Amino acid sequence: MKNPYLRAVWAVFRKDLAAEFRSRELIPAMLVFAVLVVLIFYFALELDVKARTAITAGALWVTFSFAGTLGLNRTMSAEKDQGCLDGLLLAPLDRSAIYFGKFFSNLAFMLIVEVIVIPAYSLLYNINLFNRGLLLVTLLGSVGYVAVGVLLASMSVQTRTRDVLLPVLLFPLVLPVIVAAVKASGGFLAADAFTEISPWLNLLLVYDIIFLAAAFMVFDYVVEE
Amino acid sequence: MKNPYLRAVWAVFRKDLAAEFRSRELIPAMLVFAVLVVLIFYFALELDVKARTAITAGALWVTFSFAGTLGLNRTMSAEKDQGCLDGLLLAPLDRSAIYFGKFFSNLAFMLIVEVIVIPAYSLLYNINLFNRGLLLVTLLGSVGYVAVGVLLASMSVQTRTRDVLLPVLLFPLVLPVIVAAVKASGGFLAADAFTEISPWLNLLLVYDIIFLAAAFMVFDYVVEE
């Protein structure tokens, strides 16, 4: 890559993936956790009796949200633990490159998990989830979730109570994403008319753009002292 | 207290409560998190449309389970971070006293959260949850959950991946507790005959006893080197 900015984004992204590929600790944990959430939902909410499409979409997104916080927490605290965050901040580049690198690696982890959980869910509940619309929603929703998540995780790992803080900070902010993603996924699964779904898709798109832009602008303040 | 064993249990318990009372960081976070989970359920699973008693019980217990891991993770990592665990282990007492101290303080945190969340839920969804049976189930379920949880949290904080490991280890093991608690709570809320509920209560009781006994026996191995 010629552009130093892009090269830095790419370097951070590749580094995270290489570390995960070496240790293989995060993605398997997220996957097992996701399956456990689905199992618990089954028992607690008796999902199968009325496996309506709306419930399916909701259960999937709650699962992704919870599994997502695990990933975010872990990749950011790995940076913090040996002071590696400082190492990144010492590099002569725009700090937003770090943000985008982390954004892409977390997005990759989340998408990998989703790409495995969706067919598994499909099998377990005997619902056909192979639907192009659903994939689009998954992508848009994950982008919004991770965009805010990386920003907040970089803040929460710098606090004393980092174990507990991230979900408390994150969930209220990403609630619009979750609601829109649930609605849009539900719509696609119920084969609703596109005109009914498109407001939700637009909302997701707007959210993604606004929060990526906002994160781009405020990330500097999150990491500086 | 005359008995040194009980005195040690009491000291650990009181110390945890005093620290929490000072810093006020854990219980508020657990509460906010619990409310957020309820909210997410509301939006994602459209709980209110069919807020049947069975769903209520399930939603409550999923909320408690997730909030519980936050508390467990935090109280154990607070011990680990400044090496305080070593400080406890250096004291001339049976190690199980440490386990029981931690067990009671975590149980207290969990019960406090539950005692606040249940009426809040009651208000939000306009369901009457003031039911002596429900309180009994809440107590029995929390005991089982915390009994296993403290043991596993003492293990998970000693691993490299402690941020992500606890729920992955804990959830498959406490599934019987969650299932039984959901069923028994649901039964009490639906005013089912006691004969229908009693198998679940028995299961909870058996689980509590077995796991408290097991933890008592293996806790030594968790902390020794």
Next chain:
Amino acid sequence: MSPQPRTLKILNLVSLLLLVASTLLVFFYAPTEKVMGLVQKVFYVHVATAWVGMLGFVVAAVLAVVYLRTKDLKWDAIGLAAVELSLVFFFVAVVLGSIWARPAWGTWWTWEPRLTTAAILGMIYLAYLLLRQGIEDPVRRARFGAIYTILGGLSVPLTFLSIRLFRTIHPVLIGSGGGESMGMTDEMLHTMFFHIAAFTVIFITLFWHRIRLAQYAEKVEQRKLQVMQ
């Protein structure tokens, strides 16, 4: 590299023969089931692999107790071997079960007590592997692994009980016609028991090989240390 002991060589051969024999039995001895036809033949391997999988988990729990008693890392390595091997057999059983469930119950998966327990059991042992992965110190890894297998062993019967209760109180939507009501001929029963026996032997053989592998890994580790010092 020490050569394989005689017994193991014999076991290799016996396992191979048993595998061939059981395959032959399935196709030439056991009658083809009237309703489901050929798919039903998956049944024998399904039952045998599921049984062997369970066996390994029980062995692992026993070895965990032995490890905590003796503190000999050998038992930990053997316990890990048992879990890994069992997970493989278990996975095969689940896949075969699914393949069979599709025509038998009209679905790949249903929340029937045994299947659900199986899923949770699988999760427990995957969690066990993740736990081990997060610990570098081999002694602590062994200790925590042992504790977790014991807790798992305690929890599984309770899980099964809870799911049984869960299911019997609520009506089961699908699959009530399968299972016990299936008429099995004597030949089918013979074939099934033969499979169970054969797979037990195969399991033992593979287990042995896996233990030897662990021993080699241990030796390599020691050599590495010697070189480094």
Next chain:
Amino acid sequence: MIEVTKLVKRFGAKTILRGLNFTVQPGEFVALLGPNGAGKTTFLRILASLSRPSLGVVRIAGYNLPAQAAAVRRRLGVVSHQPLLYGDLTAAENLAFYADLYDLPQPARRIEEVLRLVGLANRHRDLVRTFSRGMQQRLAIARAVLHNPEVMLFDEPYTGLDQDASEMLDTVLKNVATQGPHAVVMTSHDLARAENLATRFDVLSRGQIVASATPAQLGSNNLLTFYKQALEKAA
């Protein structure tokens, strides 16, 4: 006071301590020296009953480890580079907590006493979180001596302390060590400090004590040469 014979400690395939022999008499202050990774911390953790020996006999104050661990722990005071204190409690609360664990008879009076000993009497109501590194280390020492232990183990108590704090620590350690017939074992990379305090220097290398000397045997100011020769001989 401390008697260790043929101690072996393995972590998996790695052997860290290889048949180590070590004795400390009452009143001795032993400085345990050795390179990074020699196993000093490991050895102290075994003495502190936090870690189990793989083989060998460890006797402390007449009790065997790990069999009579509880009796040993009652006679043991440990300071490691981590303070082992709760940031959200005050200094006095921290000590009161440990007094409960050790089941001390008159906790309030004893706590006042040790706080005065380490010079924190006027800060006893402050949260430990707000203490500086040096003050935390002092409180850690107060915690370690609270129950009047006969055997004391210090693992790099000077790490990260400045000159003043180090000198204060010198005084406290001397005070503590001379209050009765204590046995003290301390590890440190700071040879100058060790030289100041210790009545014996032991060098740990390759899993064994490879050399041992008293200040009298050394003469003045050549601890460094002694240490280096010991390591060379062992290599």
Next chain:
Amino acid sequence: MIEVTKLVKRFGAKTILRGLNFTVQPGEFVALLGPNGAGKTTFLRILASLSRPSLGVVRIAGYNLPAQAAAVRRRLGVVSHQPLLYGDLTAAENLAFYADLYDLPQPARRIEEVLRLVGLANRHRDLVRTFSRGMQQRLAIARAVLHNPEVMLFDEPYTGLDQDASEMLDTVLKNVATQGPHAVVMTSHDLARAENLATRFDVLSRGQIVASATPAQLGSNNLLTFYKQALEKAA
């Protein structure tokens, strides 16, 4: 190379640095001494552009902080007591990652070079997680000098290192510092090491540089007295 005038740093109501003035010429190796909590780490973090000054002017290599931070960072090498390395990557991968961030022209060759410089050439494929404390510190230095910085900042690089590792570090630091007209600022509580390396000693106390001296002015072996007098005068 470094010019700091009237630097003030506040954390909330606490003022840590109170109008500090500080200059370093190319080729100087400044040892920054001071008690715990004096603000040495805070000061180095400001120089490293990791923390913003509350007031005052900071110029490094001709650029202003924090306005021209990116230009400054390109000319800066930092070693802190944490290694800033990824345990799950190999030594070479860690350096390759930083080479990418610094956009170095011929990364492979430069990585080989610095690995040789710190004596890790034959361990470049091992995971950093398996490195000892001393080896990690060496690699941290390799990381810091990778882009050939003109200004180097070391925050207690010796903490927790043993004699051997410390001597190795001495050599590496001398090598590094003498490769061209570098300016080096190092904090340390280990006066002996500082004395060995530095061409100037500055004492930071109460938020200001209260004393400064060169080895020539000091004569031999009285850095400790100089340091103590400086602190007393300031008090």
